[in-house]
Amino acid sequence: MSSRVTIADVARVAGVHAGTVSRALNQKTENQVNHETLARVRQAAKQLGYAPNSIARGLRTNSSMTIGVIIPDLTNPIFPPIVRGIDSRLAVRGYSAVVVNTDGSDDAERLLFESLVQRQVDGLIFATGHSGHSIAGEAFDRDIKAVMVNRDSGGVPYPAVVGDDAEGIKASLRHLAALGHRRVMHLEGPPSFSTSRIRAEAFVSGCAELGLDGHVVPCAAYSVEAGQSAMDDVLDSKVTARPTAVVAGNDLLALGVYHSLRLHALTCPGDVSVVGFNDMPFAGDFQPAMTTVRTPHFEMGAESARLLLEQIDGSQLSALKITLPVELVIRESTGPAR
Amino acid sequence: MSSRVTIADVARVAGVHAGTVSRALNQKTENQVNHETLARVRQAAKQLGYAPNSIARGLRTNSSMTIGVIIPDLTNPIFPPIVRGIDSRLAVRGYSAVVVNTDGSDDAERLLFESLVQRQVDGLIFATGHSGHSIAGEAFDRDIKAVMVNRDSGGVPYPAVVGDDAEGIKASLRHLAALGHRRVMHLEGPPSFSTSRIRAEAFVSGCAELGLDGHVVPCAAYSVEAGQSAMDDVLDSKVTARPTAVVAGNDLLALGVYHSLRLHALTCPGDVSVVGFNDMPFAGDFQPAMTTVRTPHFEMGAESARLLLEQIDGSQLSALKITLPVELVIRESTGPAR
DNA sequence: CCTAGAACTGCAATCGATTGCGGCGTTTCA
DNA sequence: TGAAACGCCGCAATCGATTGCAGTTCTAGG
CATH class of the missing domain: 3.40.50.2300 (Response regulator)
Known part of the structure; x- marks a missing residue:
């Protein structure tokens, strides 16, 4: 399919050897060929619509x-x-x-x-x-x-x-602390992801630094469903007190928290504040517009x-x-x- | 980089010719080689960790x-x-x-x-x-x-x-008509896209069929900004009456309508109903959750x-x-x- | 005028696989 | 028993480009 014209065709038209054509058409070697020849080769190449076969080139x-x-x-x-x-x-x-x-x-x-x-x-x-x-x-x-x-x-x-995941988490925590939150929770992504661990650790140390009552809950995946499921468990639990703010491992988990809150007839940010992570596209169009950490x-x-x-x-x-x-x-x- | 072992290496180890190795390792030609030889070649290939160079293959x-x-x-x-x-x-x-x-x-x-x-x-x-x-x-x-x-x-x-874009638009229109809407508007995508024209035409004919007062407004692009800008113009206009429902060319345009409505202190769906197109991911998480046409x-x-x-x-x-x-x-x- | 060197360019090998052709040994059937 | 048929496999050409080497021409310096 396509690309029928080869370097040999160009060589024939230009009246030179294929090797010369190759040299003429390559940036690095074009200075090895005479100016007139170069022009002739280029002309022939253009006339024939030559385009190098990158498979052949790749092989060599x-x-x-x-x-x-x-x-x-x-x-x-x-x-x-x-x-x-x-x-x-x-x-x-x-x-x-x-x-x-x-x-x-x-x-x-x-x-x-x-x-x-x-x-x-x-x-x-x-x-x-x-x-x-x-x-x-x-x-x-x-x-x-x-x-x-x-x-x-x-x-x-x-x-x-x-x-800078750690800094993102800590900035979230500072923001929440400034809003008066004390009982905060982190929804941690699967531990097999290095980002999960880094964020969770930053959460723990950030809470310690700010004197917050932090609690980490693991999620099975970085997905809306996993986030909702984890939050459901927390809200349904009779033993753990409901946090006033959730720092989610990423925006998908945060969205799951949204769903869970709605299901439990709780409002955001009225009852529970939520911070996401990543600032995924359209995060500002969610309901409510999501506070989140923008990563480049x-x-x-x-x-x-x-x-x-x-x-x-x-x-x-x-x-x-x-x-x-x-x-x-x-x-x-x-x-x-x- | 990598893939140092070639078909010749396998041939040497298996004690056969390279051509035979090639035949042995290809589904279509493996029946051309003796059963024992085939086993020997496979064994050698596995032992050496042979993987065909697809560039070379592609050339041939x-x-x-x-x-x-x-x-x-x-x-x-x-x-x-x-x-x-x-x-x-x-x-x-x-x-x-x-x-x-x-x-x-x-x-x-x-x-x-x-x-x-x-x-x-x-x-x-x-x-x-x-x-x-x-x-x-x-x-x-x-x-x-x-x-x-x-x-x-x-x-x-x-x-x-x-x-089936036309059907999607018509279903939207039927839905809006059933809700009592009469003055409806379509935000059309750039006319260079075939989908734009098809949707706009379906809108016009759908309005005619349902007896709706339809109006088409073109947008410069399929983007949030273009949608907002177009809607801003409509809402700021003194001559055109505000529609009670907007059928957007796609979800991005619909999102632009959301923004424009908010800017003009109008509510959705209270003041204006909005229908999107595509059911992009998380369309159900927008504010408000977006009614839209799901395309597969x-x-x-x-x-x-x-x-x-x-x-x-x-x-x-x-x-x-x-x-x-x-x-x-x-x-x-x-x-x-x- | 001679020669060393530079400037070009042709020659042919090469990358790694695929495949038509043909050879050889064995089987089959008349 | 002889020949055709078949199974299997090696040989070598081929895909289209790149590139080291060498040959030729030309220039410049002595």
């Missing part, structure tokens, strides 16, 4: 100009901005991204990883939080270039790009791509870990404690 | 097992489900998708199209509504296999997968991938146009007319 140069991006689920709203950030850096260098979804399955991750490697991707970006049986260690052993984004490296010596997803993606390209270029890595600043966005889901 | 077989997906913007929430639908069908056949974003720019679309073709993609899925200077016609002339999704083919003889994005993606694979397989196309049913989801943004 051992590179595919392709980057694999492994994420849990594209429909999780934090990932599209990350992917676009990655793409923004990749595109200007002529690279393309192949995005695959694991749906949280380790088996799927392994399979997709293998398929990506088979495809000769020039590098990998891991955006799966899973630090359990992560494939990253194996990738490193196989000399595969990669970076982590939105998760720490989990002991594997790959560079990582993360948001696009930039995280862009930075991760930059670090990966540095590896590929073989240049010295400019950083092993990049922590990007976050910002608490105060909207309507937080209010004074009753 | 003239296929990359890659599909290009051209969309306007991944962060528009309707696209992730479409992409995942595409991927769900592609993955089981060993294909991968390369997704690129045009951001609505025709120039970008052309550039990305060329880069995809250069990458020797085996087919293309166009999800850009733009029917203006669409590249599709040229793609067809170049014998490139492709399908359209979420847009009609605009005269180019490619198969298309769309939602995942299925649309899956169907488009199926049609593309049919083309690639060279089999008879099972359909030239697939229209998937939509469903009106009634939530809280629509109420009785005052």
Whole structure:
């Protein structure tokens, strides 16, 4: 399909050898060819509508100009901005991204990883939080270039790009404390995600610093359902006192809290204040508009791509870990404690 | 990087010729090799951890097992489900998708199209509504296999997968009419999108059928800002009477209407009822929960991938146009007319 | 006028797999 | 018993580009 015209056709029309055409059409080698010849080759190439077959080139140069991006689920709203950030850096260098979804399955991750490697991707970006049986260690052993984004490296010596989660949580806590909240709760994401642990720890230490009565409740997943289920349990429980504020592990969990509160005929922020995490798209349009921690997803993606390209270029890595600043966005889901 | 073991290595270990290894490791040709040899080759391959270099294979077989997906913007929430639908069908056949974003720019679309073709993609899925200077016609002339999704083919003889937009609009209108609305308005998306025109036409004919006083207002883009701006103009206008219900071209425009209403101290659905289109993720969590037309994005993606694979397989196309049913989801943004 | 060196460009190997062709040994059937 | 048929596998060309090497021409310096 398509691309019928090859370098040999151009060579024939220009009256030169294929090797010369190759040199003429490559930035790095075009100074090796005579000016007139170069013009003739270019003219012939344009006339024939020649476009190099990147598969053939890849075979010879051992590179595919392709980057694999492994994420849990594209429909999780934090990932599209990350992917676009990655793409923004990749595109200007002529690279393309192949995005695959694991749906949280380790088996799927392994399979997709293998398929990506088979495809000769020039590098990998891991955006799966899973630090359990992560494939990253194996990738490193196989000399595969990669970076982590939105998760720490989990002991594997790959560079990582993360948001300042701890600071985000602490800012949330300070905000709540200023509103007079004392009994606060954290909905923690699955412990297999490095971000979950970091946020939970920041919550605990933040509460200690501010003198708050903090309580951590684990959730089975980063999903609306898991958040609602966890909050339901809390509200139905007779033993634990109802918190006046909830710091959710992410916006999805916070949304689950919204649902649970509505089901229990409680208001937000009247009865319970809620803070999310990520500032996912349209978080300001929820009911109520969600107070949440904005993380720079696009930039995280862009930075991760930059670090990966540095590896590929073989240049010295400019950083092993990049922590990007976050910002608490105060909207309507937080209010004074009753 | 990686994949150091080649077919020649396997051949050496198994004591056979490379060609035999190739035949042994391919489904279609494995019956051409003796059972014992086959076992020996497989054993050697596993022992060495052999994985075929798909670049090399692609060069010879003239296929990359890659599909290009051209969309306007991944962060528009309707696209992730479409992409995942595409991927769900592609993955089981060993294909991968390369997704690129045009951001609505025709120039970008052309550039990305060329880069995809250069990458020797085996087919293309166009999800850009733009029917203006669409590249599709040229793609067809170049014998490139492709399908359209979420847009009609605009005269180019490619198969298309769309939602039943007209029915969605009419169902909205019936719902509003039943609530007693008479003066209704449609916020039309940019006319360069085929979906815009179809929805606007359905609105007009639907109003006629139901005896409603319908009015169409064009928007500059499918965005929250464009929707708000258009609605602002309507509400600020002294000449046009305020409609009691708005049928927005999509959920983003509807969200813009929400913003405009709030700015003008009007309530929804109290003062104005609003219906969106697409049922984007979390539409039910907006303020108020949005009544909208659910379109089966995942299925649309899956169907488009199926049609593309049919083309690639060279089999008879099972359909030239697939229209998937939509469903009106009634939530809280629509109420009785005052 | 001669020669070293530079500037170009052709030659051919190479990347790693696939595949048409043909050879060899064995089976089958007349 | 002979020949056709078949099963299996090796040989080598091929996909389309890149690139080290070497040859040719040209320039410049002595």
